[in-house]
Amino acid sequence: MSDLETNIGKLAGYLARFKESGILNQIGGEAQPAASGATFETRSPVDESLICQVAKGNAVDIDAAAKAAKAAFPAWRDMAATERKKILHKIADGIVARAEEIALCECWDTGQALRFMSKAALRGAENFRFFADKAPGARDGQALPSPTLMNITTRVPIGPVGVITPWNTPFMLSTWKIAPALAAGCTVVHKPAEFSPLTARILMEIAEEAGLPKGVWNLVNGFGEDAGKALTEHPDIKAIAFVGESRTGSMIMKQGADTLKRVHFELGGKNPVIVFDDADLDRALDAAIFMIYSLNGERCTSSSRLLVQDTVADDFEAKLIERVNNIRVGHPLDPKTEIGPLIHKTHFDKVTSYFDIARQNGAKVVAGGTRVGDAGWFVRPTLFTGADNAMRIAQEEIFGPVLTSIRFSSEEEALQIANDIPYGLTGYVWTNDLTRALRFTHQLEAGMIWVNSENVRHLPTPFGGVKASGIGRDGGDWSFDFYMEQKHIGLATGQHAIPRLGAN
Numbered sequence: 001m002s003d004l005e006t007n008i009g010k011l012a013g014y015l016a017r018f019k020e021s022g023i024l025n026q027i028g029g030e031a032q033p034a035a036s037g038a039t040f041e042t043r044s045p046v047d048e049s050l051i052c053q054v055a056k057g058n059a060v061d062i063d064a065a066a067k068a069a070k071a072a073f074p075a076w077r078d079m080a081a082t083e084r085k086k087i088l089h090k091i092a093d094g095i096v097a098r099a100e101e102i103a104l105c106e107c108w109d110t111g112q113a114l115r116f117m118s119k120a121a122l123r124g125a126e127n128f129r130f131f132a133d134k135a136p137g138a139r140d141g142q143a144l145p146s147p148t149l150m151n152i153t154t155r156v157p158i159g160p161v162g163v164i165t166p167w168n169t170p171f172m173l174s175t176w177k178i179a180p181a182l183a184a185g186c187t188v189v190h191k192p193a194e195f196s197p198l199t200a201r202i203l204m205e206i207a208e209e210a211g212l213p214k215g216v217w218n219l220v221n222g223f224g225e226d227a228g229k230a231l232t233e234h235p236d237i238k239a240i241a242f243v244g245e246s247r248t249g250s251m252i253m254k255q256g257a258d259t260l261k262r263v264h265f266e267l268g269g270k271n272p273v274i275v276f277d278d279a280d281l282d283r284a285l286d287a288a289i290f291m292i293y294s295l296n297g298e299r300c301t302s303s304s305r306l307l308v309q310d311t312v313a314d315d316f317e318a319k320l321i322e323r324v325n326n327i328r329v330g331h332p333l334d335p336k337t338e339i340g341p342l343i344h345k346t347h348f349d350k351v352t353s354y355f356d357i358a359r360q361n362g363a364k365v366v367a368g369g370t371r372v373g374d375a376g377w378f379v380r381p382t383l384f385t386g387a388d389n390a391m392r393i394a395q396e397e398i399f400g401p402v403l404t405s406i407r408f409s410s411e412e413e414a415l416q417i418a419n420d421i422p423y424g425l426t427g428y429v430w431t432n433d434l435t436r437a438l439r440f441t442h443q444l445e446a447g448m449i450w451v452n453s454e455n456v457r458h459l460p461t462p463f464g465g466v467k468a469s470g471i472g473r474d475g476g477d478w479s480f481d482f483y484m485e486q487k488h489i490g491l492a493t494g495q496h497a498i499p500r501l502g503a504n
């Protein structure tokens with residue numbers, strides 16, 4: 001039996017219970033259908049087959065979940081942080097124990113290739129461990145003595161929070177947002193993406209099996225304009241941590257205005273990888289390919305704009321075409337597959353529409369630009385050359401395995417092109433000139449920049465974007481800044497003079 005057949009067999013075992021009872025919401029520790037009884041279908045992008053029915057929550061379910069999160073908040077906030085730490089480590093243990101189930105379900109639900117998803121569960125566990133260890137220090141503050149007062153600061157959790165996640169790597173992103181919220185002492189209502197609900201349900205079950213008190217983490221499935229919107233408008237929800245498209249972020253900001261929501265946005269990107277002619281070009285090639293064609297190109301940090309110096313561009317692009325044409329598109333559960341199907345027909349239609357847009361723009365489609373097979377949402381990895389930065393293929397987030405190559409002649413021109421974009425999530429700079437690297441990264445408009453490297457995530461570092469790519473930072477202590485409020489307490493150290501109004 002091939003590895004693929006073995007994985008398909010195992011997946012069938014994991015899916016059986018979902019097929020039988022569907023995916024339920026979890027409110028106040030109880031698994032339940034939507035209050036209205038409505039459901040929606042989740043289908044696999046591999047062959048469009050039905051995976052299962054999913055509870056279609058709306059404002060009524062969100063209200064119940066928000067109330068459950070509010071009721072659970074005081075006890076969770078006041079639990080000794082060392083206890084919270086133990087529970088979060090147990091959640092990480094549970095994730096590791098079910099890593100295979102998580103990986104196989106994630107691949108089938110999203111189309112992501114197993115070679116990447118097999119590590120996603122472990123990365124999710126690492127997110128829990130990292131924030132578990134930070135929980136006991138979350139309230140630490142400063143002593144800021146003044147002449148008459150001992151001023152101290154501390155932090156307190158903001159309250160129940162809403163977490164809204166996208167479909168591209170749903171498991172990892174859910175852990176990434178929820179682990180710090182719980183470590184800070186917040187309770188959570190999670191609204192996962194409607195295209196990929198499976199692993200959010202598994203994660204929630206792991207958490208409660210690990211001893212997380214009922215109501216601390218609630219799960220409501222449903223559509224963005226319905227359940228998602230209600231979550232952002234609910235008065236008991238104090239903050240919204242959102243990962244998704246820039247225009248959805250803008251909608252959420254409006255929706256949350258009446259209840260003065262604090263928001264944290266991780267949004268879209270159109271990130272440049274800038275290759276200077278003095279760089280290690282072989283390594284630059286490997287990294288550029290990895291950062292756009294891994295995870296089906298459905299990756300906010302993907303290097304979707306290649307800026308290559310004209311002195312080396314012919315050779316670099318020729319090597320790129322050869323490698324891109326060699327990338328293996330296939331079944332996501334086949335360990336050899338490098339690119340699986342895109343998430344959904346609507347996204348497939350969007351991505352493939354850029355093949356014509358590229359030609360209309362006057363660029364060349366030198367690799368890919370075609371569908372693969374006639375079932376499922378598979379596309380060949382695609383490369384556009386002869387592009388300039390004003391074209392739609394250079395300005396818009398395509399969010400698929402599609403790279404636009406643009407040539408530049410000088411460092412000034414490279415910088416001008418790199419920054420001439422509404423987004424500012426990541427940048428990748430390839431040069432062996434140290435002073436240029438310093439100069440360039442100083443002026444590049446991006447929240448995260450790697451020099452001579454692909455994106456290598458280190459949890460203590462700040463993650464987030466500028467411009468239309470986001471507001472706020474995750475990682476390290478920055479996550480706690482979002483999920484917690486600063487509190488100042490001033491204690492008189494003596495009997496300083498207090499102004500005596502009305503005392504003659």
Ligand code: NAD
Pocket residue numbers: 164165166167168173191192193194222223224225227228229232243244245246248249251252255265266267268269299300397399425465469470
């Ligand atoms: P999306 O914005 O369409 O949906 C994301 C989530 O928002 C879903 O759960 C959806 O149901 C919900 N939603 C939609 N409308 C809503 C509304 N009006 N109110 C409340 N919630 C609503 O994004 P997507 O298509 O699922 O994901 C792809 C996008 O996510 C890309 O733009 C990508 O760059 C971005 N992304 C960013 C990061 C990052 O860290 N910056 C990471 C991953 C993905």
